[in-house]
Amino acid sequence: MNQERLLKVLLAPRVSEKTMRLNSELNQVTFRVLPDANKLEIKGAVELLFSVQVEAVRVASVKGKVKRFGRRLGKRSDWKKAYVTLKPGSAIDPLGSTMGAAP
Secondary structure, three states: OOHHHHHHHEEEEOOOHHHHHHHHHHOEEEEEEOOOOOHHHHHHHHHHHHOOOEEEEEEEEEOOOEEEEOOEEEEOOOEEEEEEEEOOOOOOOOOOOOOOOOO
């Protein structure tokens, strides 16, 4: 796989109550990824960027909501997220290392 492509696959971590629970209970991390990314690219990108071992990858395509913008109806864009299960002994801090640091 092209290393340049792997660096672009992961867009952002998804941080919510559900993803934090999955992180603590099942050692899973959730990312927003490119819509055309496949499981092998996601696995390679996580292993390359975070130096961890990936056990499994699950993906979900999220359909954009239809929203009203003034008088007009619009649609938010569709996006894709990936649930990455890490092998025991591997860990990623989804909040970054600045959590709990004094200003």
